[in-house]
Amino acid sequence: MGTKTQAQLALFSIDDEAQTYHDAGRTGFFSLLVDQRGEKRQSSHKLTDMPAVLGLIDKDRDTWMTQAEFMRPNRRVVNLLRIGLLFADIDTYRQPWAAGRTPEQREMGLLWQPRDHC
Known part of the structure; x- marks a missing residue:
């Protein structure tokens, strides 16, 4: 920042x-x-x-x-x-699954994340 x-x-x-x-x-x-x-x-x-x-x-x-x-x-x-x-401001950098991923990869992870928990 x-x-x-x-x-x-x-x-x-x-x-x-x-x-x-x-x-x-x-x-x-x-x-x-x-x-x-x-x-x-x-x-x-x-x-x-x-x-x-x-x-x-x-x-x-x-x-x-x-x-x-x-x-x-x-x-x-x-x-x-x-x-x-x-x-919403989603702080993906705090999530273990997001470590080392590019912003685009984190975006895709967010799009798929809810389906994993249905």
């Missing part, structure tokens, strides 16, 4: 990606988590401010954006307003 070892092609702009699961025209808030030299900082912002806020992100810092939208400017379940997208 942190230092980028490979160039990554941008498939679309940061605004375009965020707009696919957050509508800047709606009311509500989203949150960002930024890694500042090993220390995580969270901030909440109005959805209407999303294009401006995303334009200010430091591309040299790891930054995460919430999948959910909130009615108040903090990321707590009591303030949950909408979830327009849901994905």
Whole structure:
């Protein structure tokens, strides 16, 4: 994490990606988590401010954006307003079966794994 070892092609702009699961025209808030030299900082912002806020992100810092939208400017379940997208971060590197495998091999292992347990 942190230092980028490979160039990554941008498939679309940061605004375009965020707009696919957050509508800047709606009311509500989203949150960002930024890694500042090993220390995580969270901030909440109005959805209407999303294009401006995303334009200010430091591309040299790891930054995460919430999948959910909130009615108040903090990321707590009591303030949950909408979830327009849901994905999972699967840490395959911690699994013995994934040791030494390429990302593509781990992907295939994940696709076959559920069938092994049915």
